[in-house]
Amino acid sequence: MTVAVLNSxxxxxxxxxxxxxxxxxxKNEVLVKVAFSPLNPSDLATLEGHxxxxxxxPIVPGGEGSGEVxxxxxxxxxxxxxxxxxxxxxxxxxxxxxSEYVVKSVKGGVLPLNKSxxxxxxxxxxxxxxxxxxxxxxxKEGGHKAIALTAAASSLGQMVNKLGRSEGxxxxxxxxxxxxxxxxxxxxxxxxxxxSEAGFEQELHDACHQNNTHLAFDAVAGPLTGKLLKAMxxxxxxxxxxxxxxEAIQASPGLMIFENKAIDSFWLGPxxxxxxxxxxxxxxxxxxxxxxxxxxxxxxKIYPLHEVKxxxxxxxSQMTGGKILLRMS
Ligand SMILES: NC(=O)c1ccc[n+]([C@@H]2O[C@H](COP(=O)([O-])OP(=O)(O)OC[C@H]3O[C@@H](n4cnc5c(N)ncnc54)[C@H](OP(=O)(O)O)[C@@H]3O)[C@@H](O)[C@H]2O)c1
Numbered sequence: 001m002t003v004a005v006l007n008s009x010x011x012x013x014x015x016x017x018x019x020x021x022x023x024x025x026x027k028n029e030v031l032v033k034v035a036f037s038p039l040n041p042s043d044l045a046t047l048e049g050h051x052x053x054x055x056x057x058p059i060v061p062g063g064e065g066s067g068e069v070x071x072x073x074x075x076x077x078x079x080x081x082x083x084x085x086x087x088x089x090x091x092x093x094x095x096x097x098x099s100e101y102v103v104k105s106v107k108g109g110v111l112p113l114n115k116s117x118x119x120x121x122x123x124x125x126x127x128x129x130x131x132x133x134x135x136x137x138x139x140k141e142g143g144h145k146a147i148a149l150t151a152a153a154s155s156l157g158q159m160v161n162k163l164g165r166s167e168g169x170x171x172x173x174x175x176x177x178x179x180x181x182x183x184x185x186x187x188x189x190x191x192x193x194x195x196s197e198a199g200f201e202q203e204l205h206d207a208c209h210q211n212n213t214h215l216a217f218d219a220v221a222g223p224l225t226g227k228l229l230k231a232m233x234x235x236x237x238x239x240x241x242x243x244x245x246x247e248a249i250q251a252s253p254g255l256m257i258f259e260n261k262a263i264d265s266f267w268l269g270p271x272x273x274x275x276x277x278x279x280x281x282x283x284x285x286x287x288x289x290x291x292x293x294x295x296x297x298x299x300x301k302i303y304p305l306h307e308v309k310x311x312x313x314x315x316x317s318q319m320t321g322g323k324i325l326l327r328m329s
Pocket of ligand 1: 151155
């Protein structure tokens with residue numbers, strides 16, 4: 001089988017395409033013939049050694065994908081999955097999914113796809129849809145009628161906006177370019193602020209106070225985290241869930257000491273692991289139904305696996321406006 005291998009944590013240049021034998025599933029494991037896998041910011045961070053998993057190289061990257069179970073090891077759950085179309089996670093048993101075949105544990109490594117869902121969308125049904133659903137669930141559980149969100153023109157940001165509108169949560173969107181303001185407004189977003197504009201901090205302050213916004217989800221980090229914290233009223237919180245700026249969080253301690261503001265974090269894996277199995281399955285089934293509308297990802301281009309380096313270059317050059325997928329065979 002053809003596999004993309006990362007030989008050191010030094011970026012896309014350290015990727016090579018190799019041929020390896022197809023692995024065999026063990027007890028409670030299945031063999032998935034992988035169809036598609038998206039390029040996500042977490043994959044770029046993985047290539048550079050900045051992500052939360054850092055196994056010794058060489059590793060096979062690829063944080064999520066879709067495919068069909070073509071063989072099952074011993075175990076009832078493994079037999080249940082045999083022949084089914086699945087989404088597969090790129091962590092745990094078997095590692096990443098930038099590979100023609102991958103072995104996955106039936107305990108969290110594969111999830112059944114809705115019959116009507118194309119494998120292209122199925123490949124993007126774990127990370128962003130589950131995160132968008134979680135953000136709106138966290139907002140609603142905390143009684144928040146409005147939340148702020150950075151890198152809001154991302155695929156995830158578009159999902160949070162659509163879901164927020166359908167569930168009555170106002171989104172204060174923060175983007176970094178004027179074209180992204182127009183892009184989100186054309187999709188129906190009401191409040192979109194450009195962090196590169198003069199006057200941004202005042203506009204953010206006004207929007208947060210007018211909408212009684214005490215919760216922000218921040219994908220950028222660096223100085224932006226501190227700006228969000230400053231803009232919101234007392235007793236607010238910024239939840240940092242990525243570091244697209246690759247900068248350390250910068251925030252004035254006085255905001256935390258004297259205004260009772262806080263910074264915490266969100267990572268999907270541990271968040272899901274801390275929910276009950278029932279709640280996780282409910283989230284999954286609900287998200288599967290919502291993928292054709294609120295949780296759909298636009299696709300910009302599909303590359304064959306052996307063109308992974310070119311695909312990454314293309315993705316880096318234009319992250320807004322649709323996902324790049326890898327096709328495994
Ligand atoms: N913690 C978690 O569990 C979790 C789960 C899901 C997603 N995420 C995070 O959510 C974010 C969005 O993911 P996605 O897949 O939806 O992304 P995506 O569709 O690939 O889009 C990435 C977006 O980030 C913007 N961006 C890149 N660098 C930036 C910077 N330094 N400052 C501001 N904006 C920047 C891009 O804008 P340009 O076009 O201007 O470059 C683009 O709009 C990522 O950071 C990802 O890691 C985290």
